[in-house]
Amino acid sequence: MSRTVYVNGDYLPEEEAKVSIFDRGFLMADGVYEVTSVLGGKLIDFAGHARRLARSLNELDMKAPLTEDELLEIHRELVARNELVDGMIYLQVTRGAADRDFAFPVDAEPTVVLFTQSKPGLADNPVAKTGIKVISIPDIRWGRRDIKTVQLLYPSMGKMMAKKAGADDAWLVEDGKVTEGTSNNAYIVKGGKIITRQLGNEILHGITRAAVLRCAREAQMEVEERAFTIEEAQAADEAFITSASAFVMPVVEIDGATLGDGKPGRVAARLREIYLDEMRKAAV
Structure with a gap:
């Protein structure tokens, strides 16, 4: 129809x-x-x-x-x-x-x-139970990524690079640090602490990012906003991404390195649950 x-x-x-x-x-x-x-x-x-x-x-x-x-x-x-x-x-x-x-x-x-x-x-995506794999690619986009423009050619190319490599998505790296995913914000978890890049012109100011971090803090989870490297991410306990359509999606592999036991982590799973519950209550 x-x-x-x-x-x-x-x-x-x-x-x-x-x-x-x-x-x-x-x-x-x-x-x-x-x-x-x-x-x-x-x-x-x-x-x-x-x-x-x-x-x-x-x-x-x-x-x-x-x-x-x-x-x-x-x-x-x-x-x-x-x-x-x-x-x-x-x-x-x-x-x-x-x-x-x-x-x-x-x-x-x-x-x-x-x-x-x-x-x-949409909220029952089975991939949330298994997690996704990401690769890293250079971030060669223009400098004002905080503006949500329709300039999406390189993110589209990044998605295709990931697909060709047998992965689900790509994390973009600039000056040795992860900026974000092709269409999402990126996070790692170490020792129970959630780490994600601070806001600036280098990343999109994700609406889901803001809501998820608010939910995390309200749930007494520790949050640190700073840049991290791919190597640090590979050594993390878990990782995840957030976006308007993926909500909170666990990452289980980064550039071929398996995180933890290769299954979605506890923090990401709990945040997805809290976020969806809170957003459904506030939906208009």
Whole structure:
């Protein structure tokens, strides 16, 4: 069945959805995006995603096309029209359509696109019971990774490098330290302490990251925000990643080195449980 999508104020069958060939998102990757998970027909941490969207737009000197309340209404309408139970809603805002020029256009209207992706049983992903394998690759992305732009070519290449190596994902390394995963934040656990890179321009300020660390601290878990090396990660007791669609996902192998007994660790499993419980309670 065809999905209903949203394009610049209109709800349309996906086959009828169109954007201009002159859109700067297409020509220049001049756009930002957010992905909000849906569980049981409700939005997970929508307010957090809306705040980050506003920050990304501001950092690129791009005007906000809609208010947070308007965005929430559109998200809910797409959930209803597509009868979405579990899955994600993808939102993209670009600077709009204008004749091709490196300089920003002064009068372009932003392009706003949203669509749903159904993922039945999203929170019951069996991989969470077995964990994932990651490899390390050089981080050669641009310097403003804190802005959630649509510039995703290298992360996509990283996913393919991991697949070719028989792994599930890649962790990016810069100046000898792990920055993050291709589409997630990275963590290790040593002696019960959760270690993850501090916020800065080098990593995305993950919405799930913020919620998981809050849950960890409320559960009296020790958290240290600092960079770590691949070697330190390989010697850790356990490791995991967080993202809007993976929630908390254990990592059991890094560059061929097995962590612990090769099974998901206790800390990651507990954090996934706490996070999902808290997010379901607060879902809108």
